[in-house]
Amino acid sequence: MSPESPPTSIPSASLPSRVREFVDSQVIPLEDALDADNGAAWATLRAQAIDAGLWALPLPREHGGGGVPLTDYLALAELEGRSDHGPEALGSSALLTVRMLGAHAHPELRASLLPELVTGTAKAAYAMTEPGVAGSDPSGLRTTAVRDGSGGWIVTGRKWFITAAARAEWVLVVARTGMDLPTRQAFSILAVPTTTAGFRVIRVVDVLGAGGQHEIEFDRVRVPGTHLLGSVGAGMALAAERLALGRTLRALRWIGQAQRTVEQLARRASERRLGDGVLADRQLIQQLVFESELQLRSARLLAAQAARAVAADAPAQIEVGLAKTAAARALGTAVDATVQVYGAEGLTAATGLPRLLRTARAARILDGPDEFHITATGRRLLRDYSGQGRPPTN
Numbered sequence: 001m002s003p004e005s006p007p008t009s010i011p012s013a014s015l016p017s018r019v020r021e022f023v024d025s026q027v028i029p030l031e032d033a034l035d036a037d038n039g040a041a042w043a044t045l046r047a048q049a050i051d052a053g054l055w056a057l058p059l060p061r062e063h064g065g066g067g068v069p070l071t072d073y074l075a076l077a078e079l080e081g082r083s084d085h086g087p088e089a090l091g092s093s094a095l096l097t098v099r100m101l102g103a104h105a106h107p108e109l110r111a112s113l114l115p116e117l118v119t120g121t122a123k124a125a126y127a128m129t130e131p132g133v134a135g136s137d138p139s140g141l142r143t144t145a146v147r148d149g150s151g152g153w154i155v156t157g158r159k160w161f162i163t164a165a166a167r168a169e170w171v172l173v174v175a176r177t178g179m180d181l182p183t184r185q186a187f188s189i190l191a192v193p194t195t196t197a198g199f200r201v202i203r204v205v206d207v208l209g210a211g212g213q214h215e216i217e218f219d220r221v222r223v224p225g226t227h228l229l230g231s232v233g234a235g236m237a238l239a240a241e242r243l244a245l246g247r248t249l250r251a252l253r254w255i256g257q258a259q260r261t262v263e264q265l266a267r268r269a270s271e272r273r274l275g276d277g278v279l280a281d282r283q284l285i286q287q288l289v290f291e292s293e294l295q296l297r298s299a300r301l302l303a304a305q306a307a308r309a310v311a312a313d314a315p316a317q318i319e320v321g322l323a324k325t326a327a328a329r330a331l332g333t334a335v336d337a338t339v340q341v342y343g344a345e346g347l348t349a350a351t352g353l354p355r356l357l358r359t360a361r362a363a364r365i366l367d368g369p370d371e372f373h374i375t376a377t378g379r380r381l382l383r384d385y386s387g388q389g390r391p392p393t394n
Contacts, residue, residue: 015057015068019079022054022090027083031355034085035210037167045089046120056091056118059098063118065091074252074307078300081253082260084359088164095249096242097124097172101191104230104238109191113170124170124191127159127216128239135161136372138174138236139183143218145175145190151225153177153190155218158202165214166201168194173218174235187235191227192218208358247320247367248310251303251327254363258296258327258334261356265289265338272341279341288337295330302326318384321377325370328363335360 026048027034033041049055058073059065068076073092080086087093094117101110101117116122133140143157155175165171171192178186192199198221205213230238266289269280279285306323309316335356339346346353364370 015076016079018052019054019076020082022049022052023080023082023086027086027089031083031085031352035355037211046091049090054090058092058095059118063115065118071311074311077249077252078256081256084257087253091120094118094124096246097126100229100238100242106226108226122169123164123167124172125162125165125168126172127162128174129159129161131158131160131215136368141174141176141187143173143175145177145188148222153223153225153228155190155192155221155223158215158217160205160215161213162216163213165216170194171216172229174239177232181233184236185233188232189229189235189238190223191229192221192223196221196223207362210358244310244316244320247324248303248306250367251306251323254327254331255296255300255303257356257359258331261334261338262289262292262296265292265341268341285341288341292334292337295333299323299326299330318377318380321373324367325373328370331363332360
């Protein structure tokens with residue numbers, strides 16, 4: 001059965017409302033515990049998602065996923081993303097890795113690892129970024145993988161800002177395998193078990209005071225040749241495949257959090273008494289909600305366009321660059337406005353707004369800083385409008 005076949009046990013018409021209800025009622029109330037990486041909280045949510053028929057919706061059904069086609073899942077990603085923890089709580093955070101392994105892993109590795117990743121009994125982290133190296137310039141990556149003489153590899157180096165590395169059984173590491181080759185041919189990706197000698201988690205890397213990211217080390221870690229993904233030197237091509245979908249998913253999830261935040265703003269403005277009325281009666285508050293909604297809807301349209309292109313395997317650099325930047329801005333605008341409407345209370349953790357504010361600020365850097373997307377997309381637009389590339393889409 002194809003992993004893209006529609007599921008028979010999950011009524012598609014009810015999926016959006018069920019996903020939103022699960023995230024709002026089950027995930028968001030546990031966000032503090034999930035921020036603290038509480039294993040019991042994660043286990044509880046996994047069990048609840050399985051019972052609700054919502055576990056791993058876009059992952060292959062033959063391994064325990066929902067089998068929802070990518071095009072249909074992208075329409076649900078915004079709803080899962082109403083919480084930063086929604087995708088992992090619902091088992092879909094493994095989508096990028098499962099797709100990469102399904103397309104490029106050795107049959108032995110694929111057979112042993114995919115079922116565990118889909119069912120959530122194992123987790124895999126993705127390690128590309130390194131200390132002291134600009135994340136938007138992969139040519140500077142220094143982690144290496146060299147042949148060990150018996151068909152395997154020896155991996156040496158450090159990576160950081162690796163999500164959930166402390167809970168991962170596997171790490172997919174981007175390593176230099178060609179010392180004197182151009183960047184596009186110099187890197188490969190290997191799957192490294194975290195129980196292998198020489199692998200260790202060095203420390204938690206905080207993001208604006210919150211944990212969840214890690215710095216890790218590979219000290220002459222040996223892995224068999226069957227753990228190479230794709231061919232030697234194909235690492236940058238595989239990373240690019242992953243990035244297009246990954247950035248689109250990020251944009252959709254940030255839009256989900258922006259929508260959640262605008263709803264919170266409206267509730268606060270409608271309930272907060274001020275004199276003989278409520279905050280919602282004031283024109284300045286009306287302007288705040290208008291500007292937030294304007295950016296939110298604009299970003300949603302751009303993200304939908306990017307999602308269609310990515311799902312169709314069409315060229316999507318412009319669409320993804322626009323969507324990622326617009327979604328980050330929309331989230332920042334919505335959260336900032338909502339904090340302002342709450343006043344001093346908006347600065348407290350009880351409102352959930354500091355968490356959303358961290359996400360919004362980090363969004364302008366994650367998956368490539370806004371400046372990178374602006375300049376790269378601007379160059380492509382100038383080339384296309386001048387007749388040197390594909391016509392811009394509308």
